[in-house]
Amino acid sequence: MDSSTSNRREGGKLTFRDIVAIFFYTKRVFVFTFVGVIIGALLLAFVSPSTYTAKARLLVKPRIEKPVVFDEGADSRFNVVDNVSDQTLNTVVHLFSSADVLREVVKMHNLAPMDNDSEVLEAISELRGQFRAEPLATSNIVEIIYSAPDADQARDQLNTLLDAYIDYYIEVNQGLKGSLEFFDEQVALFRERYIQLSNELAAARKNLNLASPELQADNMLAVVRNLETRKAEIASQLKSSKERLSFLQGAYNKVGTAGYVGLTTELRQNYPALVEMERSLAQLIINKQTAESNFQPGSKPVTDAVEQYNNMRGQIRGYIRQVIGKLQLEGESGEEEIQSLQDSIDMAQANVGQLSADTVILQRIEFERGVAEKNYRLYEDKREAARISEEKNRSQFANVTIANRPLMPNSPSFPNIPLILILAIPVALLLALVACILSYSSDQALRSPADVQSRTRLRLLGTLDAV
Known part of the structure; x- marks a missing residue:
C-alpha cells in the first residue's frame, strides 16, 4: 500500500471509488427496487380504474345591500359592495358540502333509495369525497372539480350539484318567504272552482240542449x-x-x-x-x-x-x-x-x-261562475305582482352565478399513462439509490480501511494484503 493511499484513508475521507463500491455491494437491492417500482408504475397505469374529472366555475358577485333606514335626506338606493370578502367565498365553498344540496344529487340520479335514510347518508358521504371546491387566487371565482368513474356521470352530476347549490344558497340567504305562496294557493283554489262551474254549466246546457x-x-x-x-x-x-x-x-x-x-x-x-x-x-x-x-x-x-x-x-x-x-x-x-x-x-x-x-x-x-272567474283573475294579477316583487327581493341574494358549466371530459384524469411512464424511470432510479444507501448504512460489515476508522473511531495501523 503506498503512502498516499494510507494517508487518505487515515484521514477518514471517502473517495469516489469508495462511493461507487457501495452500489456494487448492494446491487441486488438496487435491481429489486428499480424493477419493483417499474412494475408498480405499469400496474398503476394499465390496471387502475379510470377516473374522469369535470370542472365548473362559480362567479361570486358583490352583494347588493339595502339601507336599513330610509330618510328623506338619505340615499335610499341599493348599495353595492365592490369587493367580495374571503368570508363570502369560504361560505360558498362550505355550503357545497351541505346535506340538503347533496341530497338533491342523490335524488335526481337515483344513487340511493330515498326511503332508506342510512343508504342516503352513505351516498351523501361518498359524494363529499368526489368533489372539491376551492376559490381561485386573486379572483371572485370558485372552482368545483368533480370526479366520477364515467364521463357522462361526472358532467351530469356536477350540473345537478350546481343547480341544487344555487337554489339552496339563495334560500339560505333569503331567509323569509314572501306572499307568493298564499297567492298561489288562492289562484289554484279559484281556478279549480271556475273550471268546475264551467264544466257544470256546459253539462247543464248539453243536457237541456239550450242555446239560450x-x-x-x-x-x-x-x-x-x-x-x-x-x-x-x-x-x-x-x-x-x-x-x-x-x-x-x-x-x-x-x-x-x-x-x-x-x-x-x-x-x-x-x-x-x-x-x-x-x-x-x-x-x-x-x-x-x-x-x-x-x-x-x-x-x-x-x-x-x-x-x-x-x-x-x-x-x-x-x-x-x-x-x-x-x-x-x-x-x-x-x-x-x-x-x-x-x-x-x-x-x-x-x-x-x-x-x-x-x-x-x-x-x-252562470252567476257563481262569473264570481269565480272574477276572483281567479284578481288573484292571478296579485300573484304576478307578488312574483315580480319576490324576484326583485331574490335578486339581492342571487350574487352567485354559474360562470362555466361543466363539459364532457374527453379523457380520464387518472391514470395519466404518459406521465406515469415518463416519471417511472427517474423515480425508480432515485428510490433504488436511496434503498442502496439505506441498506449499506444498516450493514455492520467492514469492507474497507475507511470503514474501520469511521465506525470504530480507532486509528488504522495497517492492513494485510489478501493471501
Whole structure:
C-alpha cells in the first residue's frame, strides 16, 4: 500500500471509488427496487380504474345591500359592495358540502333509495369525497372539480350539484318567504272552482240542449219533432225489412223443396249476389236434366251434375240463412232504438214543464261562475305582482352565478399513462439509490480501511494484503 493511499484513508475521507463500491455491494437491492417500482408504475397505469374529472366555475358577485333606514335626506338606493370578502367565498365553498344540496344529487340520479335514510347518508358521504371546491387566487371565482368513474356521470352530476347549490344558497340567504305562496294557493283554489262551474254549466246546457233561455221551449219542441221523425224512419225501415224477411223465407223454402229460388222484384234489387246464384242454379238444373236424359242413372256425368246442383242449392240456402239472420238482428236493433226514441220523446215532453226551473238553475251556475272567474283573475294579477316583487327581493341574494358549466371530459384524469411512464424511470432510479444507501448504512460489515476508522473511531495501523 503506498503512502498516499494510507494517508487518505487515515484521514477518514471517502473517495469516489469508495462511493461507487457501495452500489456494487448492494446491487441486488438496487435491481429489486428499480424493477419493483417499474412494475408498480405499469400496474398503476394499465390496471387502475379510470377516473374522469369535470370542472365548473362559480362567479361570486358583490352583494347588493339595502339601507336599513330610509330618510328623506338619505340615499335610499341599493348599495353595492365592490369587493367580495374571503368570508363570502369560504361560505360558498362550505355550503357545497351541505346535506340538503347533496341530497338533491342523490335524488335526481337515483344513487340511493330515498326511503332508506342510512343508504342516503352513505351516498351523501361518498359524494363529499368526489368533489372539491376551492376559490381561485386573486379572483371572485370558485372552482368545483368533480370526479366520477364515467364521463357522462361526472358532467351530469356536477350540473345537478350546481343547480341544487344555487337554489339552496339563495334560500339560505333569503331567509323569509314572501306572499307568493298564499297567492298561489288562492289562484289554484279559484281556478279549480271556475273550471268546475264551467264544466257544470256546459253539462247543464248539453243536457237541456239550450242555446239560450229564450229559445229553450223551441229547442225542446224541435227535439221532440226530430225524435218523432227518426222514429218514423226506423219504423219504415223495419217494415221494409220484415217484407224482405218474408220473401227470403219463402225463397228459402222453395230452394229446399222445389229446387228453384223464385226471387221477387224487391229481392232482385237488393241482393244481386242472390240473382247470380239463381242463374247459376237454373243452368245447373238444365245440366242435370241433360245428363239424366243422355246418360245412364248413376253414371259419372249424372253424379257430377247432381252434385253440382246440390252444392249450389246448399250455397243459396246458406246465403239466404245469413241474410235472414242479419235482417233479424237489424229488426231487433230497430225495435230497441224505437223504444229508446220513445223514451227520449217522453222525457223531452216531460221536461217542457220544467223550463222555468231549469232557467233558474242555469242562471245560478252562470252567476257563481262569473264570481269565480272574477276572483281567479284578481288573484292571478296579485300573484304576478307578488312574483315580480319576490324576484326583485331574490335578486339581492342571487350574487352567485354559474360562470362555466361543466363539459364532457374527453379523457380520464387518472391514470395519466404518459406521465406515469415518463416519471417511472427517474423515480425508480432515485428510490433504488436511496434503498442502496439505506441498506449499506444498516450493514455492520467492514469492507474497507475507511470503514474501520469511521465506525470504530480507532486509528488504522495497517492492513494485510489478501493471501
